[in-house]
Amino acid sequence: MSTLTLDRDEIVRLAALATGDEKHEASSYSTLDALLVLYGRVLQVDPTDPAWDERDRFILSKGHGPAAYYAVLAWRGFFPEQWLPTFTRQGSSLGSHPDRLLVPGVEASTGSLGHGLPLAVGVALALRAKGADQRAVVLTGDAELNEGSNWEAIMLAPQLRLGNLTLLVIDNRSSTIDLVPIHERLAVFGWHAEQVDGRDHAALAAALNARHDVPAAVVAVVGPRS
Amino acid sequence: MIAMRAQAIDTVADLFEHDPSVAVVLAEISVERFAPVFAHDPSRAVNVGIMEQTMVGVAAGYALEGFHPVIHTITPFVAERALEQLKLDFGHQQLGVLVITVGGSYDYGTEGPTHHSPGDVQALLTIPATEILVPGTAAEADRLVRATYANDHVTYLRTQTVANDEARDVEFGRLLVERRGSGATVIAVGPMLDRTLEATAGMDVTVLYATTLSPLDAETLNSELAGHDVIVVEPFYAGTLAGVVSEALRDQLTRLHFVGVPRAVIRDYGTPEQLDRVLGLDAAGIRRQVASAIG
Numbered sequence: 001m002s003t004l005t006l007d008r009d010e011i012v013r014l015a016a017l018a019t020g021d022e023k024h025e026a027s028s029y030s031t032l033d034a035l036l037v038l039y040g041r042v043l044q045v046d047p048t049d050p051a052w053d054e055r056d057r058f059i060l061s062k063g064h065g066p067a068a069y070y071a072v073l074a075w076r077g078f079f080p081e082q083w084l085p086t087f088t089r090q091g092s093s094l095g096s097h098p099d100r101l102l103v104p105g106v107e108a109s110t111g112s113l114g115h116g117l118p119l120a121v122g123v124a125l126a127l128r129a130k131g132a133d134q135r136a137v138v139l140t141g142d143a144e145l146n147e148g149s150n151w152e153a154i155m156l157a158p159q160l161r162l163g164n165l166t167l168l169v170i171d172n173r174s175s176t177i178d179l180v181p182i183h184e185r186l187a188v189f190g191w192h193a194e195q196v197d198g199r200d201h202a203a204l205a206a207a208l209n210a211r212h213d214v215p216a217a218v219v220a221v222v223g224p225r226s
Numbered sequence: 227m228i229a230m231r232a233q234a235i236d237t238v239a240d241l242f243e244h245d246p247s248v249a250v251v252l253a254e255i256s257v258e259r260f261a262p263v264f265a266h267d268p269s270r271a272v273n274v275g276i277m278e279q280t281m282v283g284v285a286a287g288y289a290l291e292g293f294h295p296v297i298h299t300i301t302p303f304v305a306e307r308a309l310e311q312l313k314l315d316f317g318h319q320q321l322g323v324l325v326i327t328v329g330g331s332y333d334y335g336t337e338g339p340t341h342h343s344p345g346d347v348q349a350l351l352t353i354p355a356t357e358i359l360v361p362g363t364a365a366e367a368d369r370l371v372r373a374t375y376a377n378d379h380v381t382y383l384r385t386q387t388v389a390n391d392e393a394r395d396v397e398f399g400r401l402l403v404e405r406r407g408s409g410a411t412v413i414a415v416g417p418m419l420d421r422t423l424e425a426t427a428g429m430d431v432t433v434l435y436a437t438t439l440s441p442l443d444a445e446t447l448n449s450e451l452a453g454h455d456v457i458v459v460e461p462f463y464a465g466t467l468a469g470v471v472s473e474a475l476r477d478q479l480t481r482l483h484f485v486g487v488p489r490a491v492i493r494d495y496g497t498p499e500q501l502d503r504v505l506g507l508d509a510a511g512i513r514r515q516v517a518s519a520i521g
Contacts, residue, residue, distance in 0.1 A: 057290075100319060108290060109319045112310060118280040119315060122287015126249070129269035130291065149311075152277035156284075160272070 004040040006201055007075075011036050014071035018087035018094065030172040030198070030222045031060075031139065032068040037204040038137065038168075039072045047077035050104045056134050057123050059108045060098055061116020062141040062170060070094050070103075078105035114147030116140060117167060121153050124165040124215075137166045137208070142182060142219075143175040157215040158190025165215040166208060167191070170198060173224040186217040198222035230385035231328040233364035235259045237371045238296050238326070242266060247376065249293040253281040255300055256328070278303045282311035282323075289321035294376045300334070301327040301384065305346035312380060317353040322378035324371065330360075330386040331461055332492055332501045344462045344487040350382045351440060351469065357381040357398075358439040360416030360461065365393035366437055373398040386461065388498050390420040394435060401443040403450055405433040410455040410520045413447075413471070415439065418459045418507075425459075425512035431520070439467060444474035451478060455520045459512055460486040483519035485512055 011032060015021075038058060039045070046052040060069050067087060074081045079093075086092035093102040097111025107123075110116050120138035127134050140150065157165055169182055179185060183193035192212040196203040198220030207218040228236075239262045242248040249270040250263050257264075263271040270293070274281050278299060285295035297304065304312070304325060316323050327346065334341035350356050357379050361367040367385060374381045394402055404414070404423060409430040414422035419435050426433055432452040436442070456475065458467050464486030471482060487505060494504055502508045506515060 109314070112314055114279075115283060115311065115314060118283025118311075119287045119290070121280070122251075122284035123290055124287070125269075125272060125284065126288045126291035126293055129249070129267075129288075129293070136287075149277075149279040149283065152274070152280040153283070156274050156277065156280060 006036050006040045008033070008036060011068065011071045011075055014074050014081055014084055015067045017081060017084035018067040018070055020085070029068045030170045031062060033199050033201060033222075034139065034168060034170060034204055034220050035068050035072045037201050038208060039076050041201070041205040042208045043137065044134070045076065045105070047105065050078060054132070054134060057107050057120075057127070057136045059110065059116045059120050059123070059136070059138040061110050061113070062139050062144055063097065063111055063113050064141070066096065066098055069098060073103070073105045076105070079103065113144045114149040117150050117153040120165060121157050121160070121162065124162045125160065127164055128162070135164045135166060135211070137168060139168045139170065141174065142169055142171040142179060145169065145179060145182070146175060146177050154186060154189050154191070161213060162215045163211060163213045167215065167217040168208065169217065169219045171219050171221045183217060183219040191215050191217040193217040193219065195219045195221060227389070228364045229387065230361060230364045230367045230389060231256070232259060234326050234367045234371055234383065234385055235298070237368045238375070239263050241372065241375055242270070245294075245376070246270070247292065247294045249285070249288040249295045251281050251285040251288065251295055251297050253278045253299045253303070256298055278308040279311050282308045283315050285323055286311070286315035286319065286321055289316070289323060290319075294322060294324070296324045296326065296375060298326045298328070300329045300341065301343035301346050302341065305343060305349050305382070309349050312350070313353050316380045317356065322376070323380055324375045325380070325382045326371070326385065327383070328385050330384045331487055333387045333498050335496050335498050335501050338495065339491050339493065342492055346384065347382070347439065347462050348466045351466075353380055355379060356440060359383040359398075359437060360439060361385070361396070361437050362390040362416040362419050362435070363393040364389065366396045369396055370398060370437065384416070386417050386498070388417045390417060396437045399438045399441055399443055401446040402435040403432070403446070404435050405431070406450070406452070407431040408452050410453040410457060411451050412516060413456065413458045415458070415460045415467070418461050421507075421509040421512055422459045424509040426516060429516070431516075440470055442470045442474045447474050448478065451475075451480070454480050455483060456480050457483040457485060457516050457519050460484065461507075463487050463489055485515045
């Protein structure tokens with residue numbers, strides 16, 4: 001477990017560098033607190049060696065708002081903060097969706113919804129096949145769960161008893177299909193599922209650091225459509 | 227005679243046993259034939275159930291961790307249903323996978339259009355750098371699987387029930403010269419070879435045999451070119467190979483002709499051989515079309 005001081009204001013500053021947002025609206029980004037907690041208190045990573053064998057694997061599947069992700073990666077030192085103002089510009093490595101071949105620290109290239117969770121199931125299986133103790137963590141949005149491919153993987157992961165897999169759902173109540181309470185629906189499929197306040201760093205850290213015999217789902221509730 | 231599908235699976239099982247980097251991800255189809263891999267190391271073999279998108283995604287997860295995944299199911303359910311997963315999870319991420327399909331075009335002729343897939347190769351060719359393999363016999367499938375399973379490309383190997391009588395010494399990426407003539411060039415793809423040789427008997431044409439369609443062997447094609455007419459006899463939609471053949475012949479003045487599955491929904495039922503006759507892809511039908519092409 002990492003135990004860095006969680007400097008939320010610094011992440012807001014860095015995200016604002018990416019978006020050119022003088023009002024610092026990054027403060028309200030739905031993923032910001034969860035990503036800060038993941039990279040400050042949960043994931044084992046080495047920014048000097050992004051391919052370190054013993055790292056935990058994180059996949060950002062949620063399609064929108066990667067500015068907070070890039071801000072957190074820059075904060076941890078995967079790349080210099082001078083990259084952030086180039087966000088989405090021609091010639092930049094930082095597009096609207098992360099590309100693992102361009103951005104140090106990005107495990108998987110994503111952007112089209114519904115791909116990250118099946119990928120993470122495969123990563124978790126592969127880690128188990130290698131006898132590794134590392135974990136796979138995947139972040140989705142609540143509306144992203146409308147995609148059917150997620151439900152394929154949601155059915156599959158408990159059957160495989162992937163205790164090294166964590167699904168983090170950022171619930172900003174943006175789903176057209178009413179899925180609330182999401183954690184109860186996931187529990188029906190056999191996940192160890194719980195709901196936490198998506199702005200409560202201690203609650204997020206406790207839920208995300210817990211390991212179980214079955215895959216874990218943490219539903220982080222934030223403000224609507226943030 | 228062992229079928230192409232069975233041979234391809236047995237070859238994968240052999241590779242799986244000897245190479246710990248091989249992983250197998252299935253979606254219910256052919257699980258029984260793959261039994262040896264599950265018995266040997268279930269940590270590298272998983273049957274996800276009837277979920278083809280997740281089959282591809284899970285395989286890509288293995289690839290991200292350095293494994294060489296092999297996936298397998300009925301042709302349209304991976305080549306068409308899960309095309310975006312192949313495109314993004316593998317193609318976009320530059321990860322390798324060997325996709326082995328069963329039931330090319332209308333092999334499942336009694337099942338109807340839901341199980342037909344004459345558009346599979348055209349779909350896969352939209353993913354840059356994808357390798358397309360269409361063996362004509364089981365032994366050729368064995369060779370091509372062994373040559374490509376760990377090459378870190380998206381490799382698509384199409385098996386069919388109708389096979390040629392005798393295997394050739396095929397090599398990945400090579401066209402073979404079956405017959406030399408001077409009037410025209412005929413390219414026979416995979417299981418179309420025997421019937422193409424029968425169809426062109428007595429014609430003054432060169433016949434080339436293609437089992438690797440992408441990358442196509444431009445060097446051999448150009449060096450063996452006979453006449454100005456090039457006729458491609460393909461087991462999928464006619465014109466599927468227009469792009470790769472045109473690119474290979476970009477410095478030549480040629481007329482291209484394509485003999486393949488007509489672009490219409492096939493509503494007739496029957497065996498592959500029966501549907502071949504209906505669609506003009508038996509030897510007699512091919513002969514008529516080749517003769518018409520070269521006048």
